[in-house]
Amino acid sequence: xxxxxxxxxxxxxxxxxxxxxxxxxxxxxxxxxxxxxxxxxxxxxxxxxxxxxxxxxxxxxxxxxxxxxxxxxxxxxxxxxxxxxxxxxxxxxxxxxxxxxxxxxxxxxxxxxxxxxxxxxxxxxxxxxxxxxxxxxxxxxxxxxxxxxxxxxxxxxxxxxxxxxxxxxxxxxxxxxxxxxxxxxxxxxxxxxxxxxxxxxxxxxxxxxxxxxxxxxxxxxxxxxxxxxxxxxxxxxxxxxxxxxxxxxxxxxxxxxxxxxxxxxxxxxxxxxxxxxxxxxxxxxxxxxxxxxxxxxxxxxxxxxxxxxxxxxxxxxxxxxxxxxxxxxxxxxxxxxxxxxxxxxxxxxxxxxxxxxxxxxxxxxxxxxxxxxxxxxxxxxxxxxxx
Numbered sequence: 135x136x137x138x139x140x141x142x143x144x145x146x147x148x149x150x151x152x153x154x155x156x157x158x159x160x161x162x163x164x165x166x167x168x169x170x171x172x173x174x175x176x177x178x179x180x181x182x183x184x185x186x187x188x189x190x191x192x193x194x195x196x197x198x199x200x201x202x203x204x205x206x207x208x209x210x211x212x213x214x215x216x217x218x219x220x221x222x223x224x225x226x227x228x229x230x231x232x233x234x235x236x237x238x239x240x241x242x243x244x245x246x247x248x249x250x251x252x253x254x255x256x257x258x259x260x261x262x263x264x265x266x267x268x269x270x271x272x273x274x275x276x277x278x279x280x281x282x283x284x285x286x287x288x289x290x291x292x293x294x295x296x297x298x299x300x301x302x303x304x305x306x307x308x309x310x311x312x313x314x315x316x317x318x319x320x321x322x323x324x325x326x327x328x329x330x331x332x333x334x335x336x337x338x339x340x341x342x343x344x345x346x347x348x349x350x351x352x353x354x355x356x357x358x359x360x361x362x363x364x365x366x367x368x369x370x371x372x373x374x375x376x377x378x379x380x381x382x383x384x385x386x387x388x389x390x391x392x393x394x395x396x397x398x399x400x401x402x403x404x405x406x407x408x409x410x411x412x413x414x415x416x417x418x419x420x421x422x423x424x425x426x427x428x429x430x431x432x433x434x435x436x437x438x439x440x441x442x443x444x445x446x447x448x449x450x451x452x453x454x455x456x457x458x459x460x461x462x463x464x465x466x467x468x469x470x471x472x473x474x475x476x477x478x479x480x481x482x483x484x485x486x487x488x489x490x491x492x493x494x495x496x497x498x499x500x501x502x503x504x505x506x507x508x509x510x511x512x513x514x515x516x517x518x519x520x521x
Contacts, residue, residue: 146172147355155403252286274302297327309338428458
């Protein structure tokens with residue numbers, strides 16, 4: 135099956151791993167609002183919390199479940215009785231039962247051995263099924279796990295009745311070529327659903343997520359704006375657009391709703407989205423360089439990789455140090471001022487001096503004032519200004 139033919143399900147974990155961003159804490163209303171917005175945008179699955187955190191967390195999970203969103207809801211649990219029983223009556227139908235897969239974590243975090251891990255998988259997966267849950271086996275630190283042991287974990291989970299495994303690159307150590315090879319190997323080994331959980335420590339979370347899909351992953355974890363532990367997780371907006379733009383895969387998410395989702399989570403998290411953040415940053419469709427603006431004015435396809443209209447946005451041409459005379463003439467024409475090339479050359483020099491001083495794009499008012507100052511100083515306006 136080719137990438138274009140494969141169906142990919144997004145399991146968004148903004149409300150779980152996203153909230154694990156240091157210093158981020160959503161209140162109940164914010165969590166319900168984010169869950170609702172994600173569902174309305176077409177996200178098929180949400181990981182909505184950690185039941186073992188306490189009654190307040192479980193109350194919010196129940197509130198989200200009570201919205202009747204019509205999508206699958208997941209709770210995250212360590213593979214132990216307390217966490218599993220805490221998930222009962224929270225409204226989730228799917229649980230991620232997480233346990234260490236690498237020898238490093240098995241020995242030095244859990245203080246156990248591989249045999250104990252396999253026994254826990256068999257016991258807890260069966261118990262979860264008896265409680266009415268569907269199960270995803272969360273393989274923490276899978277990227278550092280011995281491949282043979284990882285297959286043993288998968289086999290045990292399959293025999294116990296799990297439907298999915300989560301391959302977690304917990305430390306963000308992988309790169310796309312390795313991810314592709316590992317996903318292909320896992321896909322040829324098991325019929326279970328495979329979910330990729332990527333971290334962005336090396337700036338490769340989205341690339342690794344897309345590689346996982348090409349390699350055979352059926353599900354991917356994302357967070358809005360790439361929130362998450364340390365450097366964060368694969369960004370929902372990048373993953374959705376990347377799947378569509380690069381592989382023709384429609385994840386079911388409405389791209390036009392991504393900017394509003396990003397803004398909602400930005401406010402709730404208190405984490406500002408960088409102006410150049412891919413897909414949703416305020417400046418990602420803003421152009422200053424003369425070569426680019428000239429090309430865009432001739433034909434937008436000259437410098438358009440992603441159509442801003444998909445996101446309800448448009449290209450914006452701004453003036454700055456690297457602008458050219460065509461951009462100056464165009465910018466002033468939008469302000470109702472008609473320039474000839476000689477006037478544009480004079481203004482461009484003044485604009486370059488101004489932006490070097492103020493360290494930002496000049497406003498319309500500043501541009502008009504600059505024009506007025508220069509040409510009044512030369513004995514009067516050489517061109518007419520509109521309203």
